[in-house]
Amino acid sequence: MKKITLSALAALTIALSITSCKKGEEDPGFTILSRKARVTGEWKVTSLETASERTSINYYNGNIARTPYTTTRSVTHDGATYSSTYVSPNSVTNTNETSTGTGSVAAHTYTFKKDATWESNYSYTETVVTPYANFTQTTKTTFSQIESGVWDFTSGVGKENKSKESILVSVTSSKTVRLVVIDITAGSNTTSQSDTYTDEYTYAANEKSFVWNLVMLKNKEIKAEASFENTYKGDVSSVNSGGTPFLNVNTSVEETGSNKIVLTR
Amino acid sequence: MKKITLSAIAVLTLAFSITSCKKGENDPALSLKSRKSRVAGEWNVTNYSVNSSNSSTSPNNGPSNSVVNTTNTSTNDESHDGTNLTIISSNSDQNYNFGNNAVVTTTTSSTLSGKIMHHTFVFEKDGTWSAEHHYTTTETITRRNGDEIEVREITSETKSSGVWNFLGKIGEAKNKESMIVSTLSSDNTTTRVSTTTYPNSSVAQSSVSTTKNVSTNTYAVNENANIWKITQLKSKEIMVEGTFDNNYTSTNNSDFAYTYSGTTTTTSSTNTSSGYSKGTVKMTLTAQ
Numbered sequence: 001m002k003k004i005t006l007s008a009l010a011a012l013t014i015a016l017s018i019t020s021c022k023k024g025e026e027d028p029g030f031t032i033l034s035r036k037a038r039v040t041g042e043w044k045v046t047s048l049e050t051a052s053e054r055t056s057i058n059y060y061n062g063n064i065a066r067t068p069y070t071t072t073r074s075v076t077h078d079g080a081t082y083s084s085t086y087v088s089p090n091s092v093t094n095t096n097e098t099s100t101g102t103g104s105v106a107a108h109t110y111t112f113k114k115d116a117t118w119e120s121n122y123s124y125t126e127t128v129v130t131p132y133a134n135f136t137q138t139t140k141t142t143f144s145q146i147e148s149g150v151w152d153f154t155s156g157v158g159k160e161n162k163s164k165e166s167i168l169v170s171v172t173s174s175k176t177v178r179l180v181v182i183d184i185t186a187g188s189n190t191t192s193q194s195d196t197y198t199d200e201y202t203y204a205a206n207e208k209s210f211v212w213n214l215v216m217l218k219n220k221e222i223k224a225e226a227s228f229e230n231t232y233k234g235d236v237s238s239v240n241s242g243g244t245p246f247l248n249v250n251t252s253v254e255e256t257g258s259n260k261i262v263l264t265r
Numbered sequence: 266m267k268k269i270t271l272s273a274i275a276v277l278t279l280a281f282s283i284t285s286c287k288k289g290e291n292d293p294a295l296s297l298k299s300r301k302s303r304v305a306g307e308w309n310v311t312n313y314s315v316n317s318s319n320s321s322t323s324p325n326n327g328p329s330n331s332v333v334n335t336t337n338t339s340t341n342d343e344s345h346d347g348t349n350l351t352i353i354s355s356n357s358d359q360n361y362n363f364g365n366n367a368v369v370t371t372t373t374s375s376t377l378s379g380k381i382m383h384h385t386f387v388f389e390k391d392g393t394w395s396a397e398h399h400y401t402t403t404e405t406i407t408r409r410n411g412d413e414i415e416v417r418e419i420t421s422e423t424k425s426s427g428v429w430n431f432l433g434k435i436g437e438a439k440n441k442e443s444m445i446v447s448t449l450s451s452d453n454t455t456t457r458v459s460t461t462t463y464p465n466s467s468v469a470q471s472s473v474s475t476t477k478n479v480s481t482n483t484y485a486v487n488e489n490a491n492i493w494k495i496t497q498l499k500s501k502e503i504m505v506e507g508t509f510d511n512n513y514t515s516t517n518n519s520d521f522a523y524t525y526s527g528t529t530t531t532t533s534s535t536n537t538s539s540g541y542s543k544g545t546v547k548m549t550l551t552a553q
Contacts, residue, residue: 036435116436152438154445155431157301158392166487168432168445189525196518204510204543206443206494211487229485238476247476 023165026216026223035153035164036114038217043263045108045122046079052228052257059250067094077105079264082124101128103141110263112151118169119148135186142179147171150205167224170209174201212261222263229256288442291497291504300431300441301390303498308550310384314344317509317544324536327361332536335359335368347551350379350400377402379419386550388429394446395426415461425451428486444505447490451482493548503550510543 022029031038050073057068071088082103087096103126110120123144130137149172156163178197183190212224231254238247287294296303320338327333335358342353355374362369379402386396399422406415427449434440455478462471482489497504520533 114435116438150436152435153433155433155441157390157430158428161392161428161430164433168492170492188527190522191524192522194520196516198514198516198518200514202510202512204508206492206507207509207511209490209492211445211447211490226487227485228488229483230488231483232480234478234480236476236478238474241471241473 023162024213024215024217024223027214028218031219033219035217038219039151039167039222040112040114041265043110043112043222043265044079045077045110045261046264047260047262048075048077048108049260050075050257052255054253054255057250057252059248061248069094077108077124079108080105082126084126084128099128099130101126101139101141103127116150116152117148118151119146121146135184138183138185140181140183143176144178145174145176147174149173149203154211166211166213168206168209168211170203170206171201172203172205174203175199220265223260224263225258225260227256227258231255288439289494289496289498289504292495293499296500298500300498303500304388304429304444304503305390306388307553308386308388308503309347309553310345310381310386310548311347311551312345312547312549313384314547315341315544317341317542319540319542321538321540323538325361328363328366332534333361333368335361345381345384345400347384348381350377350381350402352377352379352402375404377404379403385553392428392430393426394429396424398423398425412465413461413463415459418458418460419455421453421455423451423453427484432492443492443494445487445490445492447484447487448482449484449486453480454478501552505548505550507546508544509546510541512539512541514539 023035052074053070053072055068055070067089069089071086073084073086075082075084077083082101082105084101086099089096103124106123106125108120108122108124110118112118123142126141126143128139128141130139149170151170152168153164154161154166154168156165176197176199178195180195180197182193184192210226212226214222214224216223232251234249234251236247236249237245239245288300318338318340320336322334322336324332325335337356337358339356340354342351344351353374353376355372357370357372359368359370361367379400382399382401383397384400386394388394399420401418401420404417404419406417407413408415425448427447429444429446431441432438432443432445434442457476457478458473459475460471460473491507493505493507495503495505514537516535516537518533518535520531522529522531524530
């Protein structure tokens with residue numbers, strides 16, 4: 001009888017452990033490693049998917065200042081091949097123009113340490129070829145970014161939040177170097193512009209932060225994502241002494257998107 | 266002997282409890298309420314202060330196609346005690362004046378006083394929050410040696426809501442020492458009424474203009490989030506603060522080559538801009 005009770009207790013303990021381990025949708029059913037231990041380590045980004053869509057409408061004194069327009073942007077890489085797409089309407093004809101880029105990823109890594117610090121290294125090259133009526137423009141970008149900061153888990157306040165389900169990634173230092181070379185060829189005539197942009201930023205801890213929702217946290221693989229969906233509506237109206245309106249500007253902006261990342265140890 | 270051991274264990278347990286309760290500098294040594302229970306409730310903001318200083322240096326057009334670096338600096342101190350509001354700001358802007366062939370610095374400063382109508386927060390145990398911030402300010406601007414006086418009254422009402430959560434204890438951070446306050450919705454209406462009079466005019470005249478700004482913002486969870494460090498978490502009073510201290514340097518090296526009919530022309534330039542923004546936000550919440 002005593003043996004049966006002990007076995008039942010052991011089974012119950014394991015069952016409870018299994019439940020408590022699973023925070024993200026694709027988390028393993030059971031692991032003996034803590035979530036902190038599973039996050040810490042050196043990681044390679046083996047998949048990145050970012051997509052965003054932005055729609056803007058502007059009215060001026062009741063008239064639409066410009067036809068409502070939508071731009072979409074996406075960037076993906078699999079750790080080796082980089083591609084991007086940008087679709088925006090021509091400001092004159094309002095027909096959509098698509099710009100696509102291809103390239104390669106030299107490095108995209110993250111290191112999360114147990115002392116709550118992290119660092120990342122991201123570098124890639126991209127080439128965008130845009131044919132116009134009388135000339136061709138080729139834009140080559142060499143991108144390099146080194147960042148570091150602090151990280152922490154979020155807690156479990158509210159029914160929808162599980163403890164340590166998400167992590168807060170705060171940037172405290174960022175250095176980005178972009179070499180952008182634009183070549184325009186029209187017959188035998190050419191122009192070439194080369195710009196190197198070097199941007200260095202530092203921040204206080206938690207001043208510039210992002211929250212990653214951990215969809216899957218395994219010892220060898222992490223899937224994280226963050227979505228954004230913001231809207232802005234603004235109305236400005238003015239009246240003079242006689243109560244006559246003389247200005248009415250309405251602006252509406254909607255932006256949606258998501259960032260998905262897969263880290264492999 | 267057994268009694269002494271039990272007493273020692275009890276004292277040790279209590280000591281550990283006291284240590285584990287205290288996260289913020291001014292936290293009570295011992296509280297029977299959980300940190301979540303202490304945050305949840307209806308609060309009045311009884312003390313609020315923001316002190317910030319900003320600076321930016323950037324290249325601008327100078328004489329003979331040269332580049333002149335100019336610096337703009339500003340400070341802003343805003344505070345209230347739940348009733349009276351004070352906003353003190355100063356600006357120093359540099360521009361190159363081609364007429365004087367020199368960089369000219371223009372400084373302005375202002376002190377605004379106002380009233381707080383509402384500044385409240387409600388934190389729910391289900392992880393949601395809502396807030397109201399309603400204030401008015403009055404500013405009198407005198408121009409043309411007193412011939413023109415503008416009285417500018419601004420009323421601002423903001424209602425916002427969102428979700429909140431604690432942060433964990435990775436590294437030096439203590440568990441639930443800080444909270445993340447994420448805004449999902451924010452509605453603001455700001456009305457500015459400007460009344461201008463001309464006291465020295467032979468003919469009585471005045472003008473009034475009213476401008477109303479109405480804005481609505483919505484966000485996804487954690488898209489627009491602030492981190493509050495809780496320096497004191499008592500059942501009746503909470504003190505929080507946030508620090509910002511950012512610096513930037515941006516450099517652009519540009520080379521341009523143009524080939525036309527076999528002849529190549531090249532130009533190059535380097536521009537650097539830099540700046541900083543730093544300050545603190547402190548807030549005291551008192552239970553309603």
